[in-house]
Structure formats: structure tokens, C-alpha cells
Amino acid sequence: MKRLMKWFLAAVVLGLGVFWWLSEPRLPLESGVGLSELTDAEPDLTKGERIFWAGGCASCHAKKGASGDDKLLLGGGHRLDTPFGTFVTPNISPDKKNGIGEWSLEEFAVAMLHGVSPDGAHYYPSFPYNSYRKMQLEDVSALYSYLMTLQPVARENEPHELGIFFSWRRSLGIWKRLFSNHKWAVEVDDSNSSLVRGRYLVEVLGHCGECHTPRNVLGGLETGSWLAGGPAPEGLGKIPNITPDENGIGSWSDADIAYYLESGFTPDFDSVGGSMTSVQQNFAKLPKEDREAVAAYLKSIPPISSK
């Protein structure tokens, strides 16, 4: 009996050790490579602004319903009601005390690409680093430079209000191992620059899959139903299927999709609504060819019937 107990304890200790090792907020080896050279480069603010709108930063980090220049005040404070609890979006303005004003480019890149904070803690995936992780380094750098030009906002951060099972950040290390990957959701013809750009805008910067792809019980994306819609991950209602299926937007032309992103009107002149309004307003600020690239990509992906 005593011997059995010993074995049991050994197994528990070993289990904890494995968990600790797997959940460590360590960074993949490739992080940091090339960043030091980028720091010295002249910041490309025009590009940074384009990344900012495509990335949808203001949709969660500016005040809810902000318009005009108020979209550039990134004090956070949105409350995202999810099955795991309420996430309160943080201050990402260049405020030195409550925002990211003291962050280095490298710290910013690690947060964006790996979901790890400067003090070494995992971020919750309500921050879509799983999408951003395929961002090109020069885009991360341009975005960093652009964000640092914005006006600091003093708003103090508030803690998330999560269920007891989800409040321990360390366990997110396991979540990342289960659900993070570098693979594209859809293979495209690499010689088609519009499709390649469209895929980058949809899968990475626009992080469209974070809402338009259904999630499993642990909150991981069901990549087999890529962009097929489902219950809203935050708030009430359903998120539409945007694959070229008859339950999705199969009847929309390329021009219809691009016009929707520009104007907020569907082909039968229903209007955009809910959290998509802010996303559409972001896309309206991008060059026309970006909206056309999104349209080309969305027309090219596999049609999937909604559940």
C-alpha cells in the first residue's frame, strides 16, 4: 500500500512537471530574428496606418461607438461577454503608465505574434494573436511605429471577470499548444497576388475567422468549418456564413462583397449591423484593391453549409 502511494505521488509530480513544461510562456526560437534590424529602419507610418485599420485594433480598443478621430483613442474598456466570462479590453494607447508607451518593438512583436505579455504571462485568445501570428515582421514594426504616434489615454486597466476554471493564465500554454498553428486555413495559388493579399487580409490582419468560424467547447476554432458562421463568440445572436455556399454569400459577386465592405450594404440593401459595423468602417478606410482582394479570396474558398 505504501509503495502504491509512492508511485501515485511520483505520477502526480511527474504530471505537474509535464504540465509546467508544456504551459511555459516560452517563445518559439524564431522570435526576435530580424527585429533588431527593423528597429533601425525608418518607420513607415502610412503602412502602419493601413495595418491598423486592416487589423481592426480600434474595434475593440477605442470606445464603443467611437467615430472620427475618437477611433484613435485606444484606452480599451470594451466588455466582451463570452461563454468563458467577461473580457475587458486593455489600454493599448501609448500611455506610459496604463498603455503600451514603455514597450519595446520586440515586446510588442512577442505580444502580437505569440500572445505573451512583457512580464511573461499568456494573453487570453480574446486578443486574436492566433490570427496575427502570421503577420509579416515589417508590418508589426510599421504598426508599432504608428501606434506610438497616437494620443495617450490614461484609462486604467480592469481585470477580466472569468469563471474559476478559466482564470489561471498558465493553463493557456496548453490551449496554445492545442489550437495555435502556422498553417493557412486555405491554400491559394501563390502566383495570384490578389488572392495572396486577400488571404493575408482575411486570415491574418482582419482575423475574420475569430468570429466567422465556429468554436469547439474549449474555444478553439473548428478549422474544418472555416468561415461557415455559428453562434456569436461574444454577445448575442449568430455570425453569418461567409463561404460561397447557398447558406453563405454564394449569390454575391466579387463587386457585391467589395461594395459591402465599402458601404455596409448587402446586395439586397439590408445594412451591416452589430459588431460588424465597426469592422466594415475599418475596411472602408483601406485602398480599393484591399477590398477587392478580400472579395477574391472569399469567392475562392470551399463552400460550407451552415450547421
Added chain:
Amino acid sequence: MKTSLKSGMTATALLLSFGTAIAFAGPIEDRKAKMKEVGKQTGIIGKMVKGETAFDGQAALAAYVAMGNAGTGFGELFPEDSKTGGETTASPKIWDDRAGFEAAGKKFGEDLGAAIQSGVPADLNALKASFGSVAQNCKACHTDYRIKKN
């Protein structure tokens, strides 16, 4: 005799159930019908703006007027007992923030009124300007007060 009594009873039962259906589903059905009509009129102008149909100033003004007629009384179709049912896409926020909802409706009425006041739009650019002002109200209201269900 027996048969006619039976059919009479069936008819009464049908009438009763029909009446009940109206009493419960009335405001939801009515506001859906109104919104559908507003959407149809929006489409008439929107297609000109989008470049799918030719510019027609008279038809555009007529659509604005029809939109106004359809929208009249819309705000009164949200009684407390119509929060759910009938596959409504109305957000609970309509009842939680009545003042905000009514202000959004008022703004729509004012912008639409201004478009109608300025008469037949002179050209496509004039129409684009008035449509921009009127149509921004669609998304303004749908952002906070509608929930997509499909």
C-alpha cells in the same frame, strides 16, 4: 344540421386562434413588414448609387417619400410583450435603452425629412450625398438594436 354545426364550430375555433395569433404576433409582424418596405425603397436608391441602375431623380424622391411612409409609427411597434417570438431580430437593448432607440429613430426621421425637403435630386452626386446622410442611419441603429439570427 349536425355537420353544419360542426363546421360552424371549426370556423369559430379557427377565427379564435387567428385572433389570438394576431394579438401575440402583431407588432413583430408589423415592424418586420415596415422594415422590409424601408429596405426595398433603400434598394431603389442604393442601386442607383452603386451603379446597378440608371439615375432617376423622380424615382429616387418617390422612394424617399415611400420610405418615410413605411417608417412612420415604427417606433410604436415595440411593446414590452414583443421582446421575443416570431423570430424577431430586435435586440433586448431596445427595451433597456428606450431613449437611445427613440433618438436613433428621430435622427433617421430628420435626415430623411431633409432629403425629401430638398426635392428631386439634380444629379447622381446630389443623390449620393443625400443617400449617404439617410443611409448611415440604417447601420447606426442596426449596430446596437438588432441581433442577427441567421
